[in-house]
Amino acid sequence: MTPVDLRLYGIIDPDRAAGRDPVDLVRQAVAGGTTLIQYRDKRADGRRLVELARALKEALQNTGVPLVINDRVDIALAAGADGVHLGQDDMHPADARFLLGERAIIGLTIKTPEQADALVRMPVDYSCIGGVFGTMSKHNPSAPIGIDGLAAIAVRARTATRAPLGAIAGIDASNVQAVVEAGADGIAVISALFMAPDPRAEAQRLRSIVDKSLASRSSLP
Amino acid sequence: MTPVDLRLYGIIDPDRAAGRDPVDLVRQAVAGGTTLIQYRDKRADGRRLVELARALKEALQNTGVPLVINDRVDIALAAGADGVHLGQDDMHPADARFLLGERAIIGLTIKTPEQADALVRMPVDYSCIGGVFGTMSKHNPSAPIGIDGLAAIAVRARTATRAPLGAIAGIDASNVQAVVEAGADGIAVISALFMAPDPRAEAQRLRSIVDKSLASRSSLP
Numbered sequence: 458m459t460p461v462d463l464r465l466y467g468i469i470d471p472d473r474a475a476g477r478d479p480v481d482l483v484r485q486a487v488a489g490g491t492t493l494i495q496y497r498d499k500r501a502d503g504r505r506l507v508e509l510a511r512a513l514k515e516a517l518q519n520t521g522v523p524l525v526i527n528d529r530v531d532i533a534l535a536a537g538a539d540g541v542h543l544g545q546d547d548m549h550p551a552d553a554r555f556l557l558g559e560r561a562i563i564g565l566t567i568k569t570p571e572q573a574d575a576l577v578r579m580p581v582d583y584s585c586i587g588g589v590f591g592t593m594s595k596h597n598p599s600a601p602i603g604i605d606g607l608a609a610i611a612v613r614a615r616t617a618t619r620a621p622l623g624a625i626a627g628i629d630a631s632n633v634q635a636v637v638e639a640g641a642d643g644i645a646v647i648s649a650l651f652m653a654p655d656p657r658a659e660a661q662r663l664r665s666i667v668d669k670s671l672a673s674r675s676s677l678p
Numbered sequence: 679m680t681p682v683d684l685r686l687y688g689i690i691d692p693d694r695a696a697g698r699d700p701v702d703l704v705r706q707a708v709a710g711g712t713t714l715i716q717y718r719d720k721r722a723d724g725r726r727l728v729e730l731a732r733a734l735k736e737a738l739q740n741t742g743v744p745l746v747i748n749d750r751v752d753i754a755l756a757a758g759a760d761g762v763h764l765g766q767d768d769m770h771p772a773d774a775r776f777l778l779g780e781r782a783i784i785g786l787t788i789k790t791p792e793q794a795d796a797l798v799r800m801p802v803d804y805s806c807i808g809g810v811f812g813t814m815s816k817h818n819p820s821a822p823i824g825i826d827g828l829a830a831i832a833v834r835a836r837t838a839t840r841a842p843l844g845a846i847a848g849i850d851a852s853n854v855q856a857v858v859e860a861g862a863d864g865i866a867v868i869s870a871l872f873m874a875p876d877p878r879a880e881a882q883r884l885r886s887i888v889d890k891s892l893a894s895r896s897s898l899p
Contacts, residue, residue: 502767503749528724531752535773546723552756 459540459562461523461583462492463623463643464671465664467650468527469513470497473594474651480512482651487522489660491650492643495542495564497527510536523562530556540564540582545572554580566625568599573613576620583621585645586610589636590627594647601627604639611640630662637670680761680783682744682804683713684844684864685892686885688871689748690734691718694815695872701733703872708743710881712871713864716763716785718748731757744783751777761785761803766793775801787846789820794834797841804842806866807831810857811848815868818847825853825860832861851883858891 467486469479483494496513498506510532514524523539526532528547533540540562541553550563557563563580566587567573576584590601602610607624614622624636625645633644644667653659688707690700704715717734719727731753735745744760747753749768754761761783762774771784778784784801787808788794797805811822823831828845835843845857846866854865865888874880 502765503769504767507769507773529750529752531750531755531769531777534752534777535769544723546725548724548728548752548756552728556752556755 459560459582461562461564461621463583463585463621463645464667465491465650465660466493466495466585466623466625466643466645467491467660468495468497468594468625468645468647469651470499470594470647471509472498472500473647479509479651480516482656483513484516485655485657486650486660487517487520489657490664491522491660492664493523493525495525495527495645496538497542497647503529503532506532507535510538514538525562525564533557533561542566542585543581550579550581567610567614568602570610570613573610574617576614576617579618581618581620583623584614584618585623585625586614586641588626589624590632592627592648595626604632604635607636607641608639615640630659630666633663633666634670637667638674642671643667680781680803682783682785682842684804684806684842684866685888686712686871686881687714687716687806687844687846687864687866688712688881689716689718689815689846689866689868690872691720691815691868692730693719693721694868700730700872701737703877704734705737706876706878707871707881708738708741710878711885712743712881713885714744714746716746716748716866717759718763718868724750724753727753728756731759735759746783746785754778754782763787763806764802771800771802788831788835789823791831791834794831795838797835797838800839802839802841804844805835805839806844806846807835807862809847810845811853813848813869816847822848825856828857828862829860836861851880851887854884854887855891858888859895863892864888 525540525542526538542564544566562582564583565581568587621642623643623645624641628644629649746761746763747759763785765787783803785804786802787806789808842863844864844866845862849865850870
């Protein structure tokens with residue numbers, strides 16, 4: 458399993474970039490302390506996906522920050538990305554592992570306690586508990602699970618896997634501390650980071666709250 | 679380059695199957711003489727795509743009829759399909775070739791004389807001239823090219839590549855002969871085959887017209 462630093466996981470979606478250049482935004486976010494980048498793009502065709510994924514991978518060279526691609530294992534392979542992020546309806550993680558190899562990063566979104574339990578047999582390097590709060594970035598048919606739901610799923614996930622655990626959906630500076638205290642090892646953000654006027658400054662702010670919250674959690678008696 | 683028999687190329691799309699089981703329809707079509715199957719599905723998520731692609735591949739075992747997947751190289755790899763069919767906006771054929779290897783079947787849709795010329799540098803095993811007639815199966819923003827357009831593009835494609843050349847969009851029993859006489863080595867059909875009440879009988883009928891048209895073309899002085 459590849460160790461993954463989930464502390465500040467930035468998901469770049471060209472539809473949630475306020476019309477700005479995604480590559481430039483990612484450079485800024487990484488300069489501000491983003492630890493992992495996902496490229497998510499539900500509208501672009503394959504040709505464009507490969508092109509932008511390659512540009513993002515190039516921008517991340519020598520930063521130590523990996524790039525994972527949402528859903529599309531073929532785009533990750535063609536662009537030389539570091540892995541993929543999968544939803545429950547995407548290709549099964551075991552199939553993705555077979556295609557990408559042992560060294561790739563494979564992440565999975567989980568939304569229920571049962572999906573957390575199932576992590577025990579999933580070859581994933583990290584997971585993200587999804588649907589925590591309401592969000593503008595994705596249509597989620599289910600009601601948000603909130604901090605209590607997050608904490609309950611986190612407990613189940615911890616017994617199933619030692620892989621790091623993130624949280625996603627509607628997370629911003631106002632709720633980061635509660636999210637980390639509820640058991641997340643980091644936060645995945647889309648709009649909070651890439652719709653911000655200054656993604657570098659916003660990354661610094663979010664990362665600093667995550668780091669402080671993690672430190673106070675680990676110093677608990 | 680893998681030799682591909684394009685005479686009757688059936689494209690199964692669960693949205694164009696009149697609510698029937700895609701695997702069963704494909705079995706019938708192949709029993710009627712379909713020579714190549716493509717699985718196209720713009721709505722299903724990755725998990726379902728892999729599942730149905732595997733079921734189709736299994737149904738085609740020992741028939742000699744290959745299965746290609748529309749657009750998604752990763753689904754083709756995960757399902758053990760024989761290759762992919764790509765549009766001009768999908769992953770570049772050279773990238774798909776790199777991922778799928780030399781023995782895979784890679785097909786490409788072309789819609790203009792310039793795209794036909796470009797076949798000279800494309801690692802594809804066949805191409806299909808698209809947008810021939812109007813169709814219900816796909817939203818085509820451009821006007822149909824008609825038989826004259828097909829003939830003009832076919833001439834350009836023949837100078838660029840020796841790979842077989844199909845035709846697609848709105849082809850049915852009424853126009854097959856004209857399509858083959860205009861230069862196509864076969865026809866790609868969706869609705870004509872898989873919306874038909876009896877896909878096996880319809881495949882036999884279409885295949886018989888293709889075969890006769892090819893025979894009379896090759897016997898021209």
